[in-house]
């Protein structure tokens with residue numbers, strides 16, 4: 278018995294020494310790793326690694342794929358946008374998150390399909406002045422994400438994610454806000470001229486500012502009503518230049534969503550009547566001027582090497598307004614539809630120290646800006662929710678091929694279609710111009726976008742296996758979005 282006790286004690290001591298030495302070496306390993314990390318940080322500091330990059334997103338409203346010279350427009354002059362593509366990257370297969378304003382913006386800012394945050398609806402396409410909803414506070418925007426690295430943040434332009442105080446940009450991570458809180462055609466004054474009828478009667482029709490009683494806001498205060506829309510692009514540009522200049526010494530995020538070229542079209546007097554393509558051309562040329570002002574400012578301040586500028590559009594052209602509605606170029610249909618013209622948008626990335634010159638034919642989406650900016654800035658993306666965002670930074674730097682291999686087309690709270698690298702399946706049909714009218718054809722469309730960019734040839738009958746494969750993708754995505762937030766667009770302010 279005593280022998281057994283001594284034996285057990287010896288065994289216990291040996292075991293204890295062994296365990297102790299293991300944990301010691303484990304702790305030592307950790308210490309060495311942390312020493313290594315510290316020396317890496319010191320190395321990067323001594324090598325003068327750059328601070329997180331400044332990020333600027335210029336977001337047009339209803340600007341089509343075919344409205345930029347380097348995307349094929351033969352008449353509109355867009356030298357600054359074209360320069361972004363020549364020196365940086367022009368993306369030919371880049372998608373807005375949705376074919377209409379509000380959901381598109383929700384997708385861009387949160388890195389999630391708008392269905393996930395309840396920002397697409399079967400009953401109302403977008404938010405209106407009588408809406409009481411907005412982007413839920415629980416959503417994390419790019420501006421909030423970048424606060425991990427103390428970015429200064431500003432939203433300058435059209436918000437359209439809720440105009441009530443509890444939904445304004447200043448509640449969603451933006452330090453400051455200047456612009457109009459919803460679309461520039463809202464608050465229509467009864468008795469004013471009907472825009473569409475007027476344009477059809479006379480393409481040179483010029484609207485009155487007073488026909489739209491839209492407020493102009495600074496932070497949470499209305500400073501002008503109706504907003505003088507003839508100077509809206511100019512004033513937003515001036516505010517943008519001011520913000521960039523004030524923050525040249527610290528990382529900043531500027532979100533610059535112009536309210537143009539959404540109708541009613543207004544251009545500043547320096548641009549009005551100056552293009553060869555009517556009011557629409559005037560407006561695009563003014564937006565291009567804005568792009569030039571922003572690029573010149575970062576160059577003049579000496580911060581171009583650590584600044585990324587992105588230009589894209591929230592959805593395709595509003596074809597309902599004919600010559601005031603822009604062009605999707607070779608793509609089919611426009612705003613409101615899930616054809617390519619509705620969501621494939623002209624997109625550029627520019628930043629001499631970040632972006633490697635290229636024409637990029639990979640898939641990308643405004644939804645991917647979230648993850649891309651997180652990666653470039655060293656911020657983390659949320660891990661407590663489903664994200665749909667891909668990191669495009671490797672493509673921007675010229676190191677990687679595109680990580681996005683599929684894109685889902687949502688509209689009006691419904692899943693309309695999906696594309697992969699070559700094919701696209703659309704299971705819901707709507708009229709191409711009057712896009713809110715559903716068509717009663719039962720057979721879906723299958724297009725091979727690899728060879729048929731204009732979606733002319735329906736392969737549904739010819740390729741049933743491909744239809745089944747892509748239908749399975751839609752089915753899986755529907756299951757994956759079953760836990761989405763409820764509709765945040767439908768409810769109205771009670772009167």
Ligand SMILES: [Ca+2]
Nearest residue numbers: 338339378591
């Ligand atoms: Ca829009």
